[in-house]
Amino acid sequence: DVVMTQSPLSLPVTLGQPASISCRSSQSLVYGDGNTYLNWFHQRPGQSPRRLIYKVSSRDSGVPDRFSGSGSGTDFTLKISRVEAEDVGIYYCMQGIHWPLTFGGGTKVEIK
Amino acid sequence: VQLVESGGGLIQPGGSLRLSCAASGFSVSTFYMSWVRQAPGKGLEWVSVIYSGGTTKYADSVKGRFTISRDNSKNTLYLQMNSLRAEDTAVYYCARAVATIIGPDYWGQGTLVTVSS
Numbered sequence: 498d499v500v501m502t503q504s505p506l507s508l509p510v511t512l513g514q515p516a517s518i519s520c521r522s523s524q525s526l527v528y529g530d531g532n533t534y535l536n537w538f539h540q541r542p543g544q545s546p547r548r549l550i551y552k553v554s555s556r557d558s559g560v561p562d563r564f565s566g567s568g569s570g571t572d573f574t575l576k577i578s579r580v581e582a583e584d585v586g587i588y589y590c591m592q593g594i595h596w597p598l599t600f601g602g603g604t605k606v607e608i609k
Numbered sequence: 610v611q612l613v614e615s616g617g618g619l620i621q622p623g624g625s626l627r628l629s630c631a632a633s634g635f636s637v638s639t640f641y642m643s644w645v646r647q648a649p650g651k652g653l654e655w656v657s658v659i660y661s662g663g664t665t666k667y668a669d670s671v672k673g674r675f676t677i678s679r680d681n682s683k684n685t686l687y688l689q690m691n692s693l694r695a696e697d698t699a700v701y702y703c704a705r706a707v708a709t710i711i712g713p714d715y716w717g718q719g720t721l722v723t724v725s726s
Contacts, residue, residue: 528710536712538653545702545718546645546653551711589653593710597668598655 499524501590503601509609516577518604520590525570528594535573536593537566538600541586549588550575582608610634610715612703617720624693624724630686630703630717638681641706643713644688646699646722656701657688658709671697693724 500523510516520535527533537550548557550566553573563578577584585608590601616628628644644656657667657677665677676689686703700721704713 534710538712540653545716546713547716548712548714551714557714587652591653591712593706593708593712596666598658598709600653600655603652 498597499592499595499599501592501599501601503588503590503604505604506602507605507607509607510577510580511609512582513579516580516584516606518575518588518590518606520568520573520575520601522571522573522592524595526573526592526594527570533569534592534594535566535568536591537575538589538591539584539586540589540603541583544586546589577606580606580608610705612705612715612717614701614703614717614720617701617722619723619725620693621726622694622724625689625691626693626722628688628690628701628703628720628722630688632684632686632703632705635705636681637679637684637686637705641709642677642679642686643704643706643709644675644677644686645702645704645713645716646697647702647719648696648699651699654699658706659686690722693722695724698722698724 502521538546540546554566587603611633643658674692700719702719703717705715706713
């Protein structure tokens with residue numbers, strides 16, 4: 498199975514400050530079409546997950562532009578340029594190329 | 610687009626349960642429909658997917674015990690769960706994807722399955 502490793506496990510941040518989450522996959526996430534597919538999800542406490550970013554850097558509709566994704570091959574990053582209170586929760590990366598589809602263990606973002 | 614799961618509850622080990630996911634706003638037959646679960650206080654685990662063409666795939670942890678299916682006329686996704694174990698205890702989410710490689714774009718609210726004697 499492709500292992501998705503996220504760091505840090507927990508990320509205390511100050512409102513208005515940037516935040517960065519790393520995700521590393523045990524295998525390349527380059528698909529047969531030459532594109533790289535890595536997706537990010539956000540889960541607020543007591544809610545269902547919501548996709549934020551797909552295909553490394555494409556933001557979903559309605560996702561604020563303070564969220565950005567980057568990376569290639571096996572190393573990826575989710576950045577929040579200025580953290581807001583509504584950004585708390587757990588962030589998961591996910592690969593959909595290799596079966597079984599796998600998620601990272603999650604990074605919990607909380608406000609200091 | 611809306612996904613509404615039902616069918617969860619308390620079940621004894623070895624028992625069976627069928628989860629349903631009623632979809633609206635789109636046709637389940639034209640998307641990749643998945644079940645993803647989350648054990649209490651844990652992360653997300655992909656359980657099963659049914660492709661638009663009907664192909665099904667399962668996580669090793671549930672293979673041979675769970676069956677994913679859909680009823681196009683009812684626009685509903687199902688997960689038949691047999692031989693349930695304590696480790697199957699989780700919130701089960703129904704999720705829709707345009708393609709598995711980009712992950713689900715819509716998720717249901719989840720239904721809790723508790724396997725305990």
